[in-house]
Amino acid sequence: MNLTTAEVFSIVLAVIGGVALAAACGLRIFLPMLILSIASKASVVTLGDQFGWISSTPALVSFSVASVLEVVAFYWPWLDHVLDVIALPCSITAGTLAVASQVTHADPWVSWIVGIVAGGGVAGLVQTGTILLRGLSLATTGGFANPVVATIENGGALLVAALAVLVPILALLLLGVVLFVLFYALRKRRQAKRARMIAMPAAA
Numbered sequence: 780m781n782l783t784t785a786e787v788f789s790i791v792l793a794v795i796g797g798v799a800l801a802a803a804c805g806l807r808i809f810l811p812m813l814i815l816s817i818a819s820k821a822s823v824v825t826l827g828d829q830f831g832w833i834s835s836t837p838a839l840v841s842f843s844v845a846s847v848l849e850v851v852a853f854y855w856p857w858l859d860h861v862l863d864v865i866a867l868p869c870s871i872t873a874g875t876l877a878v879a880s881q882v883t884h885a886d887p888w889v890s891w892i893v894g895i896v897a898g899g900g901v902a903g904l905v906q907t908g909t910i911l912l913r914g915l916s917l918a919t920t921g922g923f924a925n926p927v928v929a930t931i932e933n934g935g936a937l938l939v940a941a942l943a944v945l946v947p948i949l950a951l952l953l954l955g956v957v958l959f960v961l962f963y964a965l966r967k968r969r970q971a972k973r974a975r976m977i978a979m980p981a982a983a
Contacts, residue, residue: 793881794893796824796947799939800881801874801898802954805905806936808866808873809849811943813842815877818944827890830880853929856922863910867903874902908962 803811812833818824819834832838853859879894909932916924935957942950 797878799943799950811940
């Protein structure tokens with residue numbers, strides 16, 4: 780398969796946007812898919828032929844309803860932890876679709892491989908981080924801070940997804956900042972836990 784320079788650039792840009800969108804799927808599953816559906820319907824992004832259903836009216840309605848339910852559900856105490864168990868495999872699937880659907884100038888098997896590795900991998904990584912962050916909130920505040928975490932996740936998913944379809948490179952940079960802050964916080968948590976474990980024998 781011979782690709783022109785323009786097609787190669789288009790694929791690279793699509794992967795960048797898809798990866799950023801996949802990261803948003805790690806925060807919320809359906810909200811980024813809703814934005815992708817709207818963007819495709821408005822001809823802002825181009826999807827592969829086999830993914831045309833994403834911009835269909837039934838899909839748009841389904842993503843809209845699912846997005847509202849998902850956003851509201853994460854504000855319910857304890858229900859958010861139950862959803863985390865379901866969300867991990869679903870976010871990986873959504874992340875895979877987010878990338879594979881936008882790689883339009885490559886063979887289908889290439890699109891799926893890139894989607895699974897890049898999209899599914901990034902979505903799973905971000906989702907795992909949010910699960911750990913919510914666990915930290917539960918351990919330190921008894922879950923009272925979880926609505927704040929949910930609000931940040933909702934806003935982050937909306938912002939990153941919107942940028943992913945409008946300004947992909949900027950979305951990728953924002954994703955890097957978000958991942959840095961997330962894993963810096965988790966690193967601090969591990970260090971604090973290690974310090975407490977070391978201090979316990981000394982106190983005894």
